Amino acid sequence: MLSKYSIRSLTLLRFPRYRFSQQQQQQKEQQDEWDERTIEAEEANPTLENKEKAFSYFRLFSRIFWWTTSALFGYNLYLNNYKTDPTQELGYQKQINDAAKYCQDQYQAFYDFMTKPAIDKLLPDIPELPFGYEIPKTLVLNISGTLLHMDYVFGVGGEIKRRNGLQRFLEKLPKMYEVVILSDDETMFTQQITQKLDPTRQIFAGAFGRESMVFEKGRYIRDLKYINRPLNRVIVLDSDPERMYQYQDNGIFIKPFDGKQNDEVLKDVLLLLEHLSKPQIKDVRAELRKFGNFDPQVKYLDEVKAREINIKQTMNKGIFGIMNQRKNPQFEQSRRL
Incomplete structure (x- = not known):
């Protein structure tokens, strides 16, 4: 003969939804109790709702202020870089423009420190030399x-x-x-x-x-x-x-x-x-530039050889050949080389 507990167990096994419905009922009762407490707290403290509204307004105002300031900062940074006289442009704000210029100078100083030599002069200045003298x-x-x-x-x-x-x-x-x-x-x-x-x-x-x-x-x-x-x-x-x-x-x-x-x-x-x-x-x-910057020694040596050949040919012609060759502009150009 089955006891009442056995019948209840069989009922839960036979009807599993019965068990879950009880859990849902308990959760609903807890939620209703929490809502009642919340309503009672709001009735007891009517300024709570006003505080939440004030906080939401403050958050909205902070966002508007932040994005407006950022936009003005970026715009004044643009004026400093691309306009000759930023003070005459629409939207110029002195305080924001000074802040943008300061940030830009600090960034440029850091960028130069990381990408450029630490000193401006690798070699010392050229000393004063007497007239007619020059360093190599x-x-x-x-x-x-x-x-x-x-x-x-x-x-x-x-x-x-x-x-x-x-x-x-x-x-x-x-x-x-x-x-x-x-x-x-x-x-x-x-x-x-x-x-x-x-x-x-x-x-x-x-x-x-x-x-x-x-x-x-x-x-x-x-x-x-x-x-x-x-x-x-x-x-x-x-x-x-x-x-x-x-x-x-x-x-x-x-x-x-x-x-x-x-x-x-x-x-x-x-x-x-x-x-x-x-x-x-x-x-x-x-x-x-006369010889080119890529392997210029090749062209220079070719011109030197051509000049030597020209001189030898001139010497082989005798004194009259030399006199005639001096009148040739190519001979004068080869002498300058």
Whole structure:
């Protein structure tokens, strides 16, 4: 015979909705009780609803104030950058404009600190010289890919290879130029290499790494205004024209050095540099335009050979040939070279 508890259990098993309906009924009763308490609290404190409305109004006002101030700030920032006289423009607010200018100056200072050299002059100012004297022209050299090539050898480490004729090339330069290293390598690496190439410190007037270059468009750019020398007397020897796209007229761009020892590039470049160091050449940029900035030593040597052939042919003609050749404008042009 089944007890009343057994009958109740069978009822719950037979009718599962009965159990859930009881739970829903209990939840509904609890919610009704909570609503009654809330109504009683509101009746006891009538200012609660007013406080909620006031808070919602304050939040709305804060949003309007924030977006209006941001819009005016951005607009005054636009006026400072693109208008010659922002005070005459509609929407100008002095306090907001001053704040925008201050923020812009702070951002620009931080940006310059991160992307530009720490000092404005890499080389000291030119001293006052007696009349008729002048300092030699300035030659800026790049290291990696131009003078040296570094390979990684498994089990050995980094192996540095010098370009053919590098030592003779460097020994000749101080007699003609003020030689400066400005490479896109790290400063520590640049100084170590410079010490190896110039242990007596008689070749290089300064050695600077990538920290002395301008970081722009994801790469390091060589800005010649930091050299502190007249641009008409500055020559840059590099293998990558993108490192100085603003001053390509000052560049001698040669083929990158890949470690092979069979090139004679530095030997040919040295002849061109000897020509550019002459005092009568006042602007190296104009002279380099004659030969082009990409492998200009090739065209220069071709013109030198053509001049030598012309002179030999003239000498073979005798004295009358020389007199006639002097009247030829091509002969006068070859003499100027």
